[in-house]
Amino acid sequence: MATLEEMRKELDVIDGQITSLYEKRMEICAEVADYKIKNGRKVFDRTRENEKLAAVAAGMSTEFNKKGIKELFEQIMSMSRKLQYQRLTDAGALGKLPFIGLDKLDMEGVRVVFQGVEGANNQAAMEQYFGKDVNYFHVAAFRDAMEAIEEGSADYAVLPIENSSAGAVVQVYDLLVEFENYIVGETVLPIRHMLAGVKGTTLSSIERVYSHPQGLMQTSRYLDAHAGWQQISIANTAVAAKKMLEDKDVTQAAVCNEYAANLYGLDILARNINDETDNSTRFIIVTNQKVFLKNxxxxxxxxxxxxxxxxxxxxxxxxxxxxxxxxxxxxxxxxxxxxxxxxxxxxxxxxxxxxxxxxxxxxxxxxxxxxxxxxx
The missing domain is CATH 3.30.70.260 (ACT domain)
Incomplete structure (x- = not known):
C-alpha cells in the first residue's frame, strides 16, 4: 500500500494536469467569446449547459461522483461565462443600460408626496431631503404614493424601506416590483418614539395604545411591560396622534414622534421608548423617470x-x-x-x-x- 506522502504526490500530479487543462479550457472560452461578439450570440445557453452536465454525470461510476462532477462543471461553466462577459465588456459590446445619468436631480418647482398625515416620520424624512419649503401633499397608503408619481401628480415620493430594529417594510418592496418607478435617492432618519395622549391622560388611565405596526414593534418592550394595555395597529404614527386629539379619550395613547405630539397638542407621557437606542429608518426617494446621478x-x-x-x-x-x-x-x-x-x-x-x-x-x-x- 502506498504511503500518505506518495498518495499526496500523485494528487499533486493530477492537480497540475487539472490546472493546465483549466487554463487551456479558458483560452478556448475566450475564443468562443470572440466568436459570439462577432456573430451577436448570447453567452448563456441553458439547454447546452444542461446537456453538458448530464453528459459528464453519465460517465461517473457512483452517485457521489455524479453529484460531484456536476457541481464541479457548474462552477467551471460559470467561470467560463464570466470570462465571456468580461470579453464582451472589453469589446464594448455590453451597450448602455436604459437609464439616463444626471449631474443633479431636478428640484425646481417639484411636488413631493408622502404617506400618512401631517407630523408623520415620512414628512420629517421628506423635509430632511427636500427642505421645509418643498411643495408637497400626503396620501393614505404607500400604493397611493406610487400611483401619484406614476400618473404624474407628484414628481417624487418618499417611502420608508427599512428600519434598523424592525427590518424591511415589505409592502414597499412589493410595490417597487409592481410599479415602473425607480429609486433616485435615500435619507436616513433617526426615530425617537414617544408615548402621548390628550391632556389629563396618565399611564394608569391608559387601556389602548395606537400606532403604526412598525411603531408598535419598535417599542414592544416598553408596551409589553404594561400588560393591561391593548396594542392596536393604525395606518401611521401621526394618524395615531391625530386620533388622540379627535377622540379626546384619556384611556387612549399614541406611539408617535415629538413633532406629531406637539402638532396635535398632546402631552408626552414617556420619552424615548424605543427598544433600540440607535433606532433609525431608511427612506427612499422614488420617481417615474429612469434616471440616476452620475456620482x-x-x-x-x-x-x-x-x-x-x-x-x-x-x-x-x-x-x-x-x-x-x-x-x-x-x-x-x-x-x-x-x-x-x-x-x-x-x-x-x-x-x-x-x-x-x-x-x-x-x-x-x-x-x-x-x-x-x-x-x-
Whole structure:
C-alpha cells in the first residue's frame, strides 16, 4: 500500500494536469467569446449547459461522483461565462443600460408626496431631503404614493424601506416590483418614539395604545411591560396622534414622534421608548423617470431564480467576480408560486462602471425577471 506522502504526490500530479487543462479550457472560452461578439450570440445557453452536465454525470461510476462532477462543471461553466462577459465588456459590446445619468436631480418647482398625515416620520424624512419649503401633499397608503408619481401628480415620493430594529417594510418592496418607478435617492432618519395622549391622560388611565405596526414593534418592550394595555395597529404614527386629539379619550395613547405630539397638542407621557437606542429608518426617494446621478454609489436590483440547487449561489458570484460589494439581500415570496422567492439586492457601484454593466449582463441572462430598481 502506498504511503500518505506518495498518495499526496500523485494528487499533486493530477492537480497540475487539472490546472493546465483549466487554463487551456479558458483560452478556448475566450475564443468562443470572440466568436459570439462577432456573430451577436448570447453567452448563456441553458439547454447546452444542461446537456453538458448530464453528459459528464453519465460517465461517473457512483452517485457521489455524479453529484460531484456536476457541481464541479457548474462552477467551471460559470467561470467560463464570466470570462465571456468580461470579453464582451472589453469589446464594448455590453451597450448602455436604459437609464439616463444626471449631474443633479431636478428640484425646481417639484411636488413631493408622502404617506400618512401631517407630523408623520415620512414628512420629517421628506423635509430632511427636500427642505421645509418643498411643495408637497400626503396620501393614505404607500400604493397611493406610487400611483401619484406614476400618473404624474407628484414628481417624487418618499417611502420608508427599512428600519434598523424592525427590518424591511415589505409592502414597499412589493410595490417597487409592481410599479415602473425607480429609486433616485435615500435619507436616513433617526426615530425617537414617544408615548402621548390628550391632556389629563396618565399611564394608569391608559387601556389602548395606537400606532403604526412598525411603531408598535419598535417599542414592544416598553408596551409589553404594561400588560393591561391593548396594542392596536393604525395606518401611521401621526394618524395615531391625530386620533388622540379627535377622540379626546384619556384611556387612549399614541406611539408617535415629538413633532406629531406637539402638532396635535398632546402631552408626552414617556420619552424615548424605543427598544433600540440607535433606532433609525431608511427612506427612499422614488420617481417615474429612469434616471440616476452620475456620482451615485449604490444600486438596488431584484430578481427571481430557478427553483433548483445552487441557482442563487451562481447568481451572487457575479458580484464576487466583478469585485462588487453586496451590502444587503432581502427575500420576498413570489405571488402565486409557493416556496419560490424574489431576491432584493443592494450593492455598491454606478451604472456607468464597466464592472457593474458586466455583472448586470450576467445576472440578466441567468436570472428570471431581473429589474433594476435604481442607482442612487
Amino acid at each position: 451615485a454609489s449604490k444600486i438596488s436590483i431584484c430578481f427571481e431564480v430557478p427553483h433548483e440547487s445552487g441557482s442563487l449561489y451562481h447568481l451572487l458570484s457575479h458580484f464576487i467576480y466583478n469585485d462588487l460589494n453586496m451590502t444587503k439581500i432581502e427575500s420576498r415570496p413570489v405571488e402565486g408560486r409557493s416556496w419560490e422567492y424574489r431576491f432584493f439586492v443592494d450593492f455598491e457601484g454606478n451604472m456607468a462602471d464597466p464592472a457593474v454593466k458586466n455583472a448586470i449582463r450576467g445576472l440578466r441572462e441567468e436570472a428570471m425577471n431581473l429589474k433594476i430598481l435604481g442607482n442612487y
